[in-house]
Structures are given as structure tokens and as C-alpha cells.
Amino acid sequence: MTSSLLSDANRRLERALKYVHISEDASERLKFPKASLKVSIPVRMDDGSLRVFEGYRVRYDDTRGPTKGGIRFHPNVTMDEVQSLAFWMTFKCAAVNLPFGGAKGGITLNPKALSKFELERLSRGYVDAIADFIGPDIDIPAPDVYTNPMIMGWMMDQYSIIRRQLSPAVITGKPIGMGGSQGRNTATGVGAFQVLVAMMRKFDKAPAATTVAVQGFGNAGSVVARLLFDAGYQVVAVSDSHGGVYCDRGLDIPSLQQFKASTRNLQAVYCEGTVCNLVDGHETITNDELLTLNVDVLIPAALENQITAANAPQIQAKYIFEVANGPITSAGDRILEDKGVYVFPDILVNAGGVTVSYFEWVQNRSGLYWSEAEVGDRLQTKMVAEAEKIWSVSHNLAIPMRTAAYVHALERLEEAHSARGTRDYYVS
């Protein structure tokens, strides 16, 4: 295995394999992505120059259904990262029992440096390059870091132009007017909140007595922060890429949200305001400080590899809910486990996004559209049921929630692999 992130993910798989019987065929297959595509995307820039961007799409495993996973626009996107995220998507879809395999995509760039016109040309160019690799029954992309409904809409439109038929089910996270689902934009945060509330009940800790720090005040992080605030939790710190704010009495999350929204610079497509600009009555803190605050609950909701062997010893939170994908390295994980920290893993906690993406795909294919309340109810039923099942696996086998989530997902993946016949079937 050449890739470091993917090896890290594989270490987690190997650990889970100790607790569940999986055929050699399935475990061998799951070590490798099914197909990895690297493309170059030439884009005519506003000043007339031509710039070529590198893009990726990886389909990890499609045994349980067409592959599914987001598209990330970020300077750090590499094939290694995309393969690891596609691996996680495979386990996430299985963990919450969606009829999908895992995939991921990305383009290496700083999207904030592009104009709206350039971003649209780039998004359409990416679809031109990967059109034969995706499709409603093959691979269905969605938004991820620094991609949004507008970008998904451009991509769906471009795919429909290529296929000469309207194909809303090729991509999820679209604007409502283009076949998007009610509740998709907030689904990751809502799902994470539903899991957090269900799991925290087990520890008998009242919301008002529970302090929370959220790293990443973006699409997912700001929604969880807001729902926790509304439910009476003490959200004492939040941050974004510029840094964070802290207030021991609890932050006024609706004001922070309003502030970010009011400074939104539409020229740039992305929100340009930062939580740090709102300093009245708040202390500013760095992201490193936020992670090691003395709080009950820590919610990493920004990027991967934020908690490592270097800072895990200083983590004071007792419960960590991973809204970001892979925010804790496996070395960091071991230290937290020794300290007795409960880590609720990404493949469960942030599965609300892909679950409502699945609902969107179902609605696009059936032509029947659901209300936001119906989407929320279906999401709640699924998230809480799967969280409870993983909690039971964790208790029955006396293993951490992360390993339990992998065991739970592996049982479903094994079922799909063995249904096609494994060595045991052919040579017994």
C-alpha cells in the first residue's frame, strides 16, 4: 500500500477484522479501490489565459450498489486523499445500510481564488472529463468541502447536456429547483445532532450541563452548533479556517450564524466572513487551542488529521463526535482510547448527508417529492436506529464505537460479497 492516508484507513479495517468473520475474498477486495481516475481539466480564465487543473474520481467498492461520494475543491486534494475518502464512503454507506458503495472526487485548487465564471467552467469541465465514469446507476457524486448546491447544479446540467436527457439522479445536493431534496443542505449537521442526542442520553448528562466546542463553522459544523444551542447545550467555542472564538458562558450561535451570513460575499460564491471578526464579549482562540479546551464534547467539523499523536495527549474532552471525515489519525485514536475518551466515528456521525443524498436520488428516480418534515423523520429513524445497533455491537464485543461501526459495516459488506460466491462456496 503506497498511500499513507489509505494505510491509516486500512489499519482500522484490519482491527475490525479481528472481531468479525469475513471471507478472505471480501477482506482482500476491500483493501483496494475498484477504479481510480485522474483527469486534467483545461479552463479558460477570465483574463484569457488557459489553466489546467488536476481532478480525481475514485470508485472504491460497488458490491452493495452504485458508488456514492462527494466532490471536494481544495488545495490539498490528492489521489491519496480521494482514495481514503472513497474507502470511508464504502463503510459509511454500509454502516447506515444505504444501497450504495463508496466513491469520492476532488479538484486540487483554492476555489476562493476563482471568479464565479471560472468556477462554473471548471465544474462543467470536470464533468466533461469524468462523464463516462459516473451515472445514476454507476456513481453518484455530491457536495463536500468547498462545493455547494450551485456547483452540483452546474454539474448535473452538464451531464444532462452530454447525455441529451435530463438526469437529475446523477448527482445529489442540487438546488431545490433542480431536483434537490428538502433538508439536504443541513442533513449532515442534523444527522450528527440526532446521533449526539441519542448517544449522550446514555451518559445521563443534561444538555445545560454539557459544554461543547466545534471546530469548523461551515455547512455541517454551524448546523450542529445551532441545533445544540437550540436544544440547550453550552456551545462555548467555535472556529473556522481563520481561528476561533470562546466564551465560557456559552456563545450566541444564532448571532454568529447571522454574522457569517451577512458578510457573505456573493462575488466569491463562498462565505468570506470569519467568526473571529465577532469579538465583542468573546475571546479569540486558535484552532489548536480549541481542540484541547476543557469541554465535555468536542466536534471536529473541518478537515481530516486534526487530532494526531502530537495533540491527543492534551485533549480534555470526554466525548468526541466526528463530523469531519477522518479528523483523528489512528495513532491519535489509540491515545484517546487509552485515556478513556468516547469517540463516535465519522462513518456514523456524518452519515446524515449521504442518507439524505440517498433520499434525493430516490425522489429523483420516483418523481415523488417529500416535505422537509418527512425527510427529517426518515433521517431521524435511520440515524438513531443505526447508532443504537453500533452501540450494541460496541458493548457486546467490548470494543470502541469506531471498531464497532466497522464491524457493523463489514457484516453487510460480507453479505454482499459472499452472495456472489467466495472461496468457501467454491472449494468446500
Ligand code: NAD
Ligand atoms: P464547509 O466548507 O462548509 O466548512 C468547512 C469549515 O471548516 C469552514 O468553516 C472552514 O473555514 C473551516 N476550516 C477549514 N480549515 C480549518 C482549520 N484548519 N481549522 C478550523 N476550521 C477550518 O465544509 P462542510 O461541508 O461543513 O464539511 C466539513 C467536514 O464535514 C469535512 O470533513 C467534510 O468531508 C465532512 N462532511 C461534510 C458533509 C456535508 O454534507 N457537507 C457530509 C459528510 C462529511
